[in-house]
Amino acid sequence: QVQLQESGPGLMKPSETLSLICSVSDDSISGYYWSWIRQPAGKGLEWIGHIYSSGSTNYNPSLKSRVTMSVDTSKKEFSLKLSSVTAADSAVYYCARSTTVISWFDPWGQGTLVTVSS
Amino acid sequence: DIVMTQSPDSLAVSLGERATINCKSSQSVLYNSNNKNYLAWYQQKPGQPPKLLIYWASIRESGVPDRFSGSGSGTDFTLTITSLQAEDVAVYYCQQYYRTPLTFGGGTKVEIK
Numbered sequence A: 001q002v003q004l005q006e007s008g009p010g011l012m013k014p015s016e017t018l019s020l021i022c023s024v025s026d027d028s029i030s031g032y033y034w035s036w037i038r039q040p041a042g043k044g045l046e047w048i049g050h051i052y053s054s055g056s057t058n059y060n061p062s063l064k065s066r067v068t069m070s071v072d073t074s075k076k077e078f079s080l081k082l083s084s085v086t087a088a089d090s091a092v093y094y095c096a097r098s099t100t101v102i103s104w105f106d107p108w109g110q111g112t113l114v115t116v117s118s
Numbered sequence B: 001d002i003v004m005t006q007s008p009d010s011l012a013v014s015l016g017e018r019a020t021i022n023c024k025s026s027q028s029v030l031y032n033s034n035n036k037n038y039l040a041w042y043q044q045k046p047g048q049p050p051k052l053l054i055y056w057a058s059i060r061e062s063g064v065p066d067r068f069s070g071s072g073s074g075t076d077f078t079l080t081i082t083s084l085q086a087e088d089v090a091v092y093y094c095q096q097y098y099r100t101p102l103t104f105g106g107g108t109k110v111e112i113k
Helices: none
Strands: A002-006 A018-024 A035-038 A044-054 A057-059 A067-072 A077-082 A092-098 A112-116 B004-007 B010-013 B019-027 B040-046 B049-057 B067-071 B076-082 B090-096 B108-112
Touching: A002 A092, A018 A035, A018 A092, A018 A112, A035 B090, A044 A077, A044 A092, A057 A067, A057 B004, A077 B067, A112 B004, B010 B049, B019 B040, B019 B108, B040 B067, B049 B067, B076 B090
Parallel strands: B010 B108
Antiparallel strands: A002 A018, A018 A077, A035 A044, A035 A092, A044 A057, A067 A077, A092 A112, B004 B019, B019 B076, B040 B049, B040 B090, B067 B076, B090 B108
16 A cells, blocks of 8 residues: 655744655556645645646645645655745645546545744 | 535534434536546544545445445535444545545534533
């Protein structure tokens, strides 16, 4: 079973750019869609967007102006950059896999907490 | 965006009793060409990521106990847990994958009465 592992800075200051990486445990990165999903403390889930293994992307319009995703199949990892962060971007960030462009998510990474504070 | 609305926000059920969670979409997630509902259910326990339970509205993921079942079509869906067990205490989310942006319901917290 493929495993996903997020890594990131933990604590950030407002206006900085958040950078997260999701590492994929096996060679299955090709042929799948890889999403980022976030969850503020005590709240629900928000899909940020996804990237296909070829590099094509689809972002949530609510965040599109600030989001950039990339993939490196040779390193078996994909990444998220979110610019100009504010306290409202504080959340647990998950990476997850989908089999098609519109699909459910399975599996998920364990998540990484990002806190934005001055 | 397709808005997913879950009800209730929380419910307390006795062990061994039935729990019923509702999910309503702001527009139909039934794709007429294949007669499939683009709706999934997840279970999230504290400190853990969501776990896929059901997809295509009623298909249980491998390894999910058969006390979990999904039903509904179009805009109205239900997740039923028959005979609630202690390990089922969690927050449950529905998700539509009919179109992007992919969206989730607000969650329903299930507790033991």
